[in-house]
Amino acid sequence: MGLVGIATEKILSSFSVFLFLTILLLAVARRISTSVLLFGLQSAIIAAEVFATAFQEKLPEAYIVGALVFAIKVVAIPRAFFLLVKRLKTVRDVKASTTPTQSVFIAAAIIYLSYAAVHSYGGAVHVPDDPLAAAIALILTGAFLMVSRKKALMQMLGLLVLENGIFLAALITTFGMPLVIEIGIFFDILMGLLLMGIFTFRISDTFEHLDVSKLRKLRG
């Protein structure tokens, strides 16, 4: 068994709980930098989960994917976000359109909803309920963050949380997609973030704010 084996088992049995925790914390986070940290933490949990799966199922390719997750989502992306926050000199508040209390209730509802969805489909997939519910809850939370936070940076972060959920769903149902495809998807995410970064600069240049709810010239 060994230490690694014990750690693997612990990770696999308890990571969903930690993910639910990050979801609830994201709902109440009021600063952009806190949210970024939470996203980094969430990605670290997912990276640990990838390594644990790789160890348990003896999939050498998955180690590479785990290393990519760690390098990109735990190190590179949060750093880039901190740089953006600094350079854009924006207000650090996330500008939520819901109060923290409402957000927590919505996050709780999302978690409940995910379990309900998993119960109806779980039989077809033969995976434990908790991880799948966590994946779906991440997807929904990402979408919720995107619609309820007005800062452009928070929309980017919501997208990343949503993508984390999709990645997790692929991981627990199929042990991940083929390696080449995974790398392609990572490349797309990086390029997408780079472009969104460029656009946040352009928005702050042309409009002198970063509040995307005020972008409403084009309608109908």
Added chain:
Amino acid sequence: MLLLLPLAIPVLGAGLILLFHNPRAATRLALLLGGVEIAALGAVVWQVHAHGELQQGRYLRADGLSAFFLMGIAIVSGLVLIYASGYLRHMGEGRFSSPRWFYALVFLFLFTMISVCLSANLGLMWIMMEGTTLASALLVGFYNTEGAVEAGWKYLIVCTVGIAFALFGTIVLYLAAVKAGMNPGSALDWVSLMNAAPRIGLEPHLVRLAFVFVIVGYGTKIGFVPMHSWLPDAHAEAPTPISALLSAVLLNCAMYALMRYDAIVSRSVGAAFPHILLLIFGVMSMVVAGLLILVQQNLKRLMAYSSIEHMGIIAIGLGLGGPLGLFGALLHTFNHSVAKSLLFFSAGNIRHNMGTLRMDGIQGMSRTMPQTTAALLVGGLAIVGLPPFSLFISEFAILSEAFAQARYLVVIVFLVVLSVVFGGFAYHYFRMLCGEPDRHPENSKLIPSEYIAMGMAALCVLFFGVRIPYVFGRLLQEAMAVLR
């Protein structure tokens, strides 16, 4: 090797163009590269036609369906490059808004769209589909005005989220395939999936769930209502050649991806489920876009809503299925893209000469800009589906299939929307073309690049309405054979 050529040329070309700071040199090089690229695409199409499908490694493949869409890309991108060479003459040398950046991004955009059509693997297809969004977002925001930045941001966010759902759908389909006993390495290959489709059908819940996510995901890029919110903004704020590329090539590429999934799902769980979804999205898009056409103020937004309507028509053709429905849908993708390019080119000329695209600010255009008016009229008559233009043929085919299957609800909606759209276009055209001209543009004559591009597009819509060339007909048959 042949399949690598049309992918390598635009990527290397994009890099090469960036080295040319002189706008004239960049434009000439872009035209030259475009010509080479079209020749390469033509060679691929011809090889597929003559010798059947081509395969390059595990990830690239071209069959009849890819060849048909590649041909469309080649024709429209050729027209767009010709038109752009004249259109960009007014553009100054900004930091990123110079002709060389424009052409470099256009070639990257073309690269992603061509690779969507050449992907043998559904995962790679998704990657390239997301790539189209990334490559074109900067083009949508190219002018860097308030509107352009807003449209670019909206486009980037809405399409990235939408396409994330398509990724989820792809993963679910992959899961169903792996559970059905397929080798994980090949469970995303389209051909293997088609061969194993009956076995995958043993997991009907998963396959259906996958298709729901895929139709929402790729439907966002196609512009199905209610996921269409990015489309009018992006089309209206992008430079005109880009509006034409978005409407005439990008939407078709997304439709192509959806067709691939539809074929697998139809074969594994039966055609009823995917086809009813296609019909629902098609009818919704037609009705909503048809009504919104009536109230538009901006000419390019009018064209954008008309694109949504036509994507609805294509979805209805696919959803009806059958030989005529499929024939009509495929033919309509091509016809719509040519006619819509012509309309966008005309809109670009109007913007140059009148300085506005607001339709209530334009009067008596037929006297001051006769040539552009002619192009606008030909495009308009074609796009509302009147004979003898090509769109009439494809719409008629879809309609006959609906009659043959006795789907009278679809028939009624289809005909009512077509008449509403006709009324809308007639109303807008009347206000713009007739009346006393309120301003006289100094130089409304078309320059060579404009009348070559517009003339070729106009001839094409007219000619295809009279007869379909033999080779084109064969390619269309081969594309249909792939899907059945």
